[in-house]
Amino acid sequence: MIRVVFIYFTKFTPSYNCYFFYSSIKAGLYPGRDASNGKTSEETDSAPSIKSSSTAVSDPYRYNMNYPCIGICLIINNKNFHRSTGMNTRNGTDVDAACLAKTFSSLGYQVRVTNDQTVSEMERLMSLASAEDHSQKASFVCVLLSHGDEGVIYGTDGCEKLDTMISYFKGNRCRTLVGKPKLFFIQACRGSTLDDGALLEADAVPEQTSEKIPVEADCLYAYSAAPGYYSWRNTSSGSWFIQSLCEVLQEFMNRKVALNFESASTIPGFSGKKQIPCIVSMLTKDFYFTLDKD
8 A cells, every 4th residue: 555645744843934845655654544536516525534553643743633534624715806905806716726625625624615705704704613613623724815915814805914814723712623733824915025036056742631732832824925025826827826735735845836936927027026935833743644545
């Protein structure tokens, strides 16, 4: 049996991290799971049970994935915005949403896609998702596709602090996800600065109910751009960040985005620009996405 490890998130101290994904193919080394049927409807059927070895469960440095379901993947896809916001239509975002739904469905997640949500509707979705019983789920994934600026994310009618949206899943507000990995992927601008690029010269212990952990623990935030920077999206093929994520769930995504992508635009000053994702990790253990292939 060959098991494919799509992504390896490693634990770090809370900081911006340039290293993103590591993937490899191992023979019988990591506990795997069956692929789902790849449905991309608004909510997929229940995910297959996760198979796990006693080694993985007992490893104190690795998140326990021995749950009936790997978890929910909530995708909020905002394309059209009220005129009062001054925001343009995000052409290409539907390509990202479809690709994400297919990718996370294949990993066994219960995928939920919602389109064109106002700020209040986004907050309601986050609140309802955090209030669910996640006791039989191993993790949680949330993807936000929208306009943004430093520290804020846009609904179709205005903006809200990103921290407010994410706060619903902190340990003091979502008890059934305490000690479990919570991954947030944000495809949105974080400012208006353009990256010109630079030439490179050739030369813990198992969980215990009585144990207290920080409410910020076990979260990973993957932003499409560094603080203050513009985030690129192709109007026909989707965003650099999301398409790379879906393609690699492969190898060293940060390097792929940084080296392989360069903007091409007819707008003066917007051509030949670069982009690098930015990761903030509060994960306390190693986390693997795995699939079984017989």
